[in-house]
Amino acid sequence: MFDIHTQLFEGQDISFGPIDYEKDAEIESNWTHDAEFMRLMELKPVRPMSPALVRKQYEKIEKEIEESHSLYYFTIHAKADDRLIGKAVLEWIEWTNGNGWIRLGIGSADDRRKGYGSQALQMLLRFAFAELNLFRVTAMVPAYNEAMISLLKKFSFVEEVRRREAIERDGRFWDLLTFGLLRSEWESQNASAREEKP
Amino acid sequence: MNDLFRGELVRLTNENIDVLSESEIRWQRDTEFHRLADGDPAELHSEKKIKEWLEKRMSDDNPNRFNFSIRTLADDRLIGFIGLYLPFLHGCDAWVGIGIGERHYWGKGYGTDAMRVILRYAFTELNLHRVSLALHEYNTRAFRSYEKAGFRSEGRVKQDQIREGKRTDTLFMGILRSEWKDAFVEGAL
Numbered sequence: 001m002f003d004i005h006t007q008l009f010e011g012q013d014i015s016f017g018p019i020d021y022e023k024d025a026e027i028e029s030n031w032t033h034d035a036e037f038m039r040l041m042e043l044k045p046v047r048p049m050s051p052a053l054v055r056k057q058y059e060k061i062e063k064e065i066e067e068s069h070s071l072y073y074f075t076i077h078a079k080a081d082d083r084l085i086g087k088a089v090l091e092w093i094e095w096t097n098g099n100g101w102i103r104l105g106i107g108s109a110d111d112r113r114k115g116y117g118s119q120a121l122q123m124l125l126r127f128a129f130a131e132l133n134l135f136r137v138t139a140m141v142p143a144y145n146e147a148m149i150s151l152l153k154k155f156s157f158v159e160e161v162r163r164r165e166a167i168e169r170d171g172r173f174w175d176l177l178t179f180g181l182l183r184s185e186w187e188s189q190n191a192s193a194r195e196e197k198p
Numbered sequence: 199m200n201d202l203f204r205g206e207l208v209r210l211t212n213e214n215i216d217v218l219s220e221s222e223i224r225w226q227r228d229t230e231f232h233r234l235a236d237g238d239p240a241e242l243h244s245e246k247k248i249k250e251w252l253e254k255r256m257s258d259d260n261p262n263r264f265n266f267s268i269r270t271l272a273d274d275r276l277i278g279f280i281g282l283y284l285p286f287l288h289g290c291d292a293w294v295g296i297g298i299g300e301r302h303y304w305g306k307g308y309g310t311d312a313m314r315v316i317l318r319y320a321f322t323e324l325n326l327h328r329v330s331l332a333l334h335e336y337n338t339r340a341f342r343s344y345e346k347a348g349f350r351s352e353g354r355v356k357q358d359q360i361r362e363g364k365r366t367d368t369l370f371m372g373i374l375r376s377e378w379k380d381a382f383v384e385g386a387l
Contacts, residue, residue: 044286096239099358135365136358161353161370163330166291173290173327178370180356 002190008127009074011119016074016088019058024075025051027084031107040145041105043167043176070095072127076104076120078111085111088124090137098135100128117151125155129183136182142167143175152179156189202319203266205311210266210280210319212256218267219249221276225299234337235297237359237368261287264324268298268312277303280312282320282329290327292320305339313347318382321375328374334359335367348381349373 009016029051031037038046049057065071070093076086086106093100104120106112128134139157141148157179165173203210223245225231232240243251255265265281278298285291294316298309320326331349333340349371357365 045288094237094358097237097359136356138355138358158356159353160355163291163328163352163370163372165328165374166330166372168290168327178353178355180358182357 002126002130008123008131011079011123013079013114014085014116014119014123015077015079015082016120016123017077019062019073019075020084021055021058024084025054025058027107028054034107034109037105037107037109039142039169040148041103043140043142069093070100072132074124076106076116078116085116086120088120090124090128090132093132093134098133099138100132100134101138101140102128103139112147117147118154121151121155125181125186129186134183136180139179141177141179142169143177144169149177149179152181155181156185157181200318202323203315204271205315207272207308207311208268208270208277208315210312210315211269213267213276215249215252215256217276218252218256219245221299222248222252225297228299228301231297231299231301233361234334234340235295237334255281264319266316268296268308270303270308275300275303277308278312280316282316282324284324284326292324292326292329294320294329294331309340310343310346313343317347317373317378321378326375328372330370330372333369333371334361335369336361341369344371347373348378350377 029049032047032049032054035046061071061073065073070091072090072093074088075084076088077083078085085108086104088102088104090100090102102121102124104117104124106117106120125137128137138160139148139152141152143149158181159177160180161178163176163178166176167174201209226240226242226248229240254260255263262284263281265279267276268278268280269276277300278296280294280296282292282294285293294313296309296313298304317329320329331344333344335354350373352370352372354367354369356367358368359366
């Protein structure tokens, strides 16, 4: 399915890019004013941010990328108009053990349910397993994020940990789930996809 | 009112850095201890670096961290550390980490006792809803200790660590305030 010629940052309808301080900050500022999206993307408390504050956060992220060597951060763009639609993150990488944590989100409700998230996850997994050569990846998801849970299951992620009542939202306690995927599982997934589409 | 920092075998303290660093300098050489307590590669640091790091760890500047030393009641010996980390200040969950650096005190209930003391602190002083922890699957002594302190298994992250060439799992455990309260009222803790 993939080989050395297959571009890492180009998908069918989306592409991965770096942070663009000028263009992205305005759009991302809008996302931070959308509590529903923020609660799906982040575990930390929702908090609206101005474009200036978002830019400051970008600086923090790029500083961490440089200093920690354990963070990869991609912006997701719709290829049709090169518009910023989301972000895909690989973080907390332990190089000696070959593991890392993934996180991704599509910012605007209009861009969801169009397969962008699925393509982004496929690209992020290929980056993690075929470029960084990780042994496994993990995703932490609150139980109320049903879209993410079904996406992870579609990619054969297995629920491994259920931290009971670890997050409180709207006066209710929710479990925090941890899903894992081993490289071997990802590889056999790709092998079977190859057999289906000769 | 109970002494919040005092258990049956140990008490939790905050120590001067000179006192702590003497222990930490010795403990960092015990790689078995390190591999039981930690996931990062073992390292050796200078006294200067250790003191700087302890200064940060034990200070009250960071409102998300509550770190203590563990001292025995019988002979007032500094034997380890224990601490709570709150990922979000107003969150309902904290992570607990513990290490008994003095190996002659392993397997004798000191860690379990310290854990009971810090759970009481987490639930009656910080008013948390739950406490979480993670451990290596090969640390069976810790697993039994955590069970005794009231933690329940919540799952395992498969094969995420390599030790001596073998893949091993990380186990996750948690205790809810309600579970702790039930056990506490019944006197089990």
